[in-house]
Amino acid sequence: MTCIKTAVRLLACCTALSASIAFADALDADVIAAKEASRTGNVRALEAAKAKLAGHLLEAYPTYWLLNAPLERADPAQVQTFLARHADSPLADALRRDWLKQLGATGSWDAFRAEYPRLVGEDIDITCYAYRARLAAGDAEVFTEARSLFLAGREASASCDPVFAALADGKHIGPPEVFERLRKLLAANAMRDAKRTNALLPAGQQFNDKTLDRAGSDPAKFLAHEKSPIFNRATKELVIYAVARLARSKPEEAADRLVAVAGRLGPDELRYAWGQLAFQAAMIHHPRALAWYAEAGDAPLTDAQLAWKARAALRAGEWKTVLAAIQALSPEEARDGAWRYWRARALRELGSPEAAQALLTTLVREPNFYGLLAADQLGLSAAPAWEGYKPTEADLARVRAMPGIQRALTLYRLDLDTEAFREWFFAVRSLSDPDLLAAAELARQAGEPDRAINAADRTVAVHDFGQRYPVPHRDALAAASKVNGVDEAWMYGIIRQESRFVSEARSRVGATGLMQLMPSTARWVARQMSMPSFTPAMLSKPEVNVQMGTYYFKRVMGDLGGDPVLATAAYNAGPGRAKRWRDAKPLEGAIYAETIPFPETRDYVKKVLANTWFYTSRLTGKTTSMVNLAGTVPGRGATDAADAALAAAVP
Structure with missing residues (x-):
C-alpha cells in the first residue's frame, strides 16, 4: 500500500510539473507573439497578450508596446501610470524620453515641466524642449544656458531652432556668434545644421x-x-x-x-x-x-586637432611636439589613459624620468593596453590573480532576486536580445563589485558569455580575471591554432573582441560566429581549405568557425610580413588599410596602434593586444611583455613585395 501511495504522489508531482512547464512555455509564446504584434502594429493581438501576461515577469512589455503604437495617441494618464509602476525598468526611461519629446513637440509645457525633472541623462532634443518650456514661462535666465549650447557647435535637431531663433531675436547672439557656430559645424561636416544656422544671419551676410x-x-x-x-x-x-x-x-x-x-x-x-x-x-x-x-x-586647436598633432609627432619621433600637444589638451581629454602614457613617454625621452614615473604609476592600476605598457616601463609586469573573488551563495541569491536581472536573462532565453541587452545594462549599471561578479556568474550559468564578460569587466577594485577572460572551446581553438601556426592566445584575444564567445553572433553586415567571418571571406577560405560542402550556416559551429578564422588570420599575417599587429588591424579594417597605415620606416607597434585613423580599429587593436597579454598568462602561466607583444611594425617596402599577391588572394 505504501508503495502505491508513493507512486501516486510521484505521478501527481510529475503531472503538476508537466503542467507548470507547459504553462511557462505558453507564456513564453505569448511574449514572443506580443513582440511580433508590436513589429506588425497588431494592436488587437497586443491587447490580448497584455491580458494573458498580467502578473508575469515581463508584463510591462505588451503595455509598453501598446503605448508606443503610436505614442501620440496614448492616454497621458496611462503613460503616467506606466512610468510610476515600472520605475525600476529601462522601459520607463525609454518611454519617458519619447514622452517628453512628444510633449515638447506639441507644446504641452505644463505636463513637460512635471515630467522633465525625472529624466536621467542628457538628450539634446529634450534639453532644447526644456529651454522652450522655460521661455514659455518667461524665464529670462534660460538665454545664458542656451547661448552656451549654441556656441558649443554641437549638432542639434529642429527642436532647437526656436531656441536659437529666440537668442537671435533677443540680440543674445549676433553674426560673430553665428559664424563661430557655423565654423564648428562645417569642421564637423554637419551640413544640415550649418544651413539652418546660416539662416540666422542677416540676409546680406548669408552664403547660398x-x-x-x-x-x-x-x-x-x-x-x-x-x-x-x-x-x-x-x-x-x-x-x-x-x-x-x-x-x-x-x-x-x-x-x-x-x-x-x-x-x-x-x-x-x-x-x-x-x-x-x-x-x-x-x-x-x-x-x-x-x-x-x-x-x-x-x-x-580643438582636442581632436591636438590629438592628431600628437600622433603625427609620435610617428616622426618629435617628442617635444608630442608633449606640447598633449599639454594643450583640455583637462578632461588629457586624463585619458592614452595621453597620460604618451605624456610620460615624452617626459622620459626629454629627460624628466621622475615626472614620467609619477604618471606611469597612476596607469599601472588600470588593466588595459596602456596600463600594461606602463607596467613594462616601470618593470612591474606581473600575472593577474586568476583565482579572484568568487561570489558567495548569498551574493548569487541577492542578485538572482533582482527583477532586472531576471527580466534580462528571461529575454535572452527567448532570443529577444535587444530588449535583454537594455535590461541587463540598466540592471548592472550601479552594482557593487561583488554583485557584478555574481551577475557575471549567473550570466555564465545561463549560457550568456558576453554578459558574463561585460559584468566582470566593470569591476573597479575586486576582480575575477578568470571570468573576464574565459577559455571556452579550448580543444577546438588549440587544434586550429596549432594546425595554422598562429598564437592561440592571440586568437582568443580576437574572439573575445569580435564575439565575446557567442557562437551564433551575427553583425549588422553579416559577419558570423566566434571570429565574425563574412560569408564572402568564408567562401574564399573554404576553397583554400578544400571544403566543398561548406555553407554559411556552418559558421555558427565553433569548431568550423575557428578553423576558418585561424586560417584566414594566418594568410593575412603571412601576406603582411608575418606581423600580428598589422594582421589584427587588417582583420578589422581590411589588409589594404592596414598596409597604408604603416610608416616609411619601422614603427613601434604601440605607436602604429595609436595612430590608426579609424577610431573603431584603433580601439580594436589595443583591446586585442590587451586580451592577448591576459590570455598568454592564462594559457601558459607566464608573464609576457606588452612592449614585446606590440613589437615593431615593419615599414613600407618590407612587405610590399607581397602586396600584389595579397590583393589578388584575400577578399
Missing part, C-alpha cells in the same frame, strides 16, 4: 546653400573658381571648409590652394585654415602634417 553644397562635393573645383578679389565672412568660411575637405584626399593641392587665397583671408582665418588642413593631413599620415601645424602658429 547651393554654394555650400558645391564646396563640399567638389572642393577643388570650388576653390579653382573662387575669383572674388575680396572675401566677405561667409566666403572665407566656405573657402576654409573647401580647403579642409580637399585636404582629406589631396593635402598638397589643398595647401597650394590655401596659399593662393591667403591674401584674401585675415591672419586669424589663415592660421585656422592651416590648422584644419594639418588635421586632415595628419589623419592620412602625410609627412608634411607637422609643418602645416606649424603654419597654424598659435591658432586655438
Whole structure:
C-alpha cells in the first residue's frame, strides 16, 4: 500500500510539473507573439497578450508596446501610470524620453515641466524642449544656458531652432556668434545644421546653400573658381571648409590652394585654415602634417586637432611636439589613459624620468593596453590573480532576486536580445563589485558569455580575471591554432573582441560566429581549405568557425610580413588599410596602434593586444611583455613585395 501511495504522489508531482512547464512555455509564446504584434502594429493581438501576461515577469512589455503604437495617441494618464509602476525598468526611461519629446513637440509645457525633472541623462532634443518650456514661462535666465549650447557647435535637431531663433531675436547672439557656430559645424561636416544656422544671419551676410553644397562635393573645383578679389565672412568660411575637405584626399593641392587665397583671408582665418588642413593631413599620415601645424602658429586647436598633432609627432619621433600637444589638451581629454602614457613617454625621452614615473604609476592600476605598457616601463609586469573573488551563495541569491536581472536573462532565453541587452545594462549599471561578479556568474550559468564578460569587466577594485577572460572551446581553438601556426592566445584575444564567445553572433553586415567571418571571406577560405560542402550556416559551429578564422588570420599575417599587429588591424579594417597605415620606416607597434585613423580599429587593436597579454598568462602561466607583444611594425617596402599577391588572394 505504501508503495502505491508513493507512486501516486510521484505521478501527481510529475503531472503538476508537466503542467507548470507547459504553462511557462505558453507564456513564453505569448511574449514572443506580443513582440511580433508590436513589429506588425497588431494592436488587437497586443491587447490580448497584455491580458494573458498580467502578473508575469515581463508584463510591462505588451503595455509598453501598446503605448508606443503610436505614442501620440496614448492616454497621458496611462503613460503616467506606466512610468510610476515600472520605475525600476529601462522601459520607463525609454518611454519617458519619447514622452517628453512628444510633449515638447506639441507644446504641452505644463505636463513637460512635471515630467522633465525625472529624466536621467542628457538628450539634446529634450534639453532644447526644456529651454522652450522655460521661455514659455518667461524665464529670462534660460538665454545664458542656451547661448552656451549654441556656441558649443554641437549638432542639434529642429527642436532647437526656436531656441536659437529666440537668442537671435533677443540680440543674445549676433553674426560673430553665428559664424563661430557655423565654423564648428562645417569642421564637423554637419551640413544640415550649418544651413539652418546660416539662416540666422542677416540676409546680406548669408552664403547660398547651393554654394555650400558645391564646396563640399567638389572642393577643388570650388576653390579653382573662387575669383572674388575680396572675401566677405561667409566666403572665407566656405573657402576654409573647401580647403579642409580637399585636404582629406589631396593635402598638397589643398595647401597650394590655401596659399593662393591667403591674401584674401585675415591672419586669424589663415592660421585656422592651416590648422584644419594639418588635421586632415595628419589623419592620412602625410609627412608634411607637422609643418602645416606649424603654419597654424598659435591658432586655438580643438582636442581632436591636438590629438592628431600628437600622433603625427609620435610617428616622426618629435617628442617635444608630442608633449606640447598633449599639454594643450583640455583637462578632461588629457586624463585619458592614452595621453597620460604618451605624456610620460615624452617626459622620459626629454629627460624628466621622475615626472614620467609619477604618471606611469597612476596607469599601472588600470588593466588595459596602456596600463600594461606602463607596467613594462616601470618593470612591474606581473600575472593577474586568476583565482579572484568568487561570489558567495548569498551574493548569487541577492542578485538572482533582482527583477532586472531576471527580466534580462528571461529575454535572452527567448532570443529577444535587444530588449535583454537594455535590461541587463540598466540592471548592472550601479552594482557593487561583488554583485557584478555574481551577475557575471549567473550570466555564465545561463549560457550568456558576453554578459558574463561585460559584468566582470566593470569591476573597479575586486576582480575575477578568470571570468573576464574565459577559455571556452579550448580543444577546438588549440587544434586550429596549432594546425595554422598562429598564437592561440592571440586568437582568443580576437574572439573575445569580435564575439565575446557567442557562437551564433551575427553583425549588422553579416559577419558570423566566434571570429565574425563574412560569408564572402568564408567562401574564399573554404576553397583554400578544400571544403566543398561548406555553407554559411556552418559558421555558427565553433569548431568550423575557428578553423576558418585561424586560417584566414594566418594568410593575412603571412601576406603582411608575418606581423600580428598589422594582421589584427587588417582583420578589422581590411589588409589594404592596414598596409597604408604603416610608416616609411619601422614603427613601434604601440605607436602604429595609436595612430590608426579609424577610431573603431584603433580601439580594436589595443583591446586585442590587451586580451592577448591576459590570455598568454592564462594559457601558459607566464608573464609576457606588452612592449614585446606590440613589437615593431615593419615599414613600407618590407612587405610590399607581397602586396600584389595579397590583393589578388584575400577578399
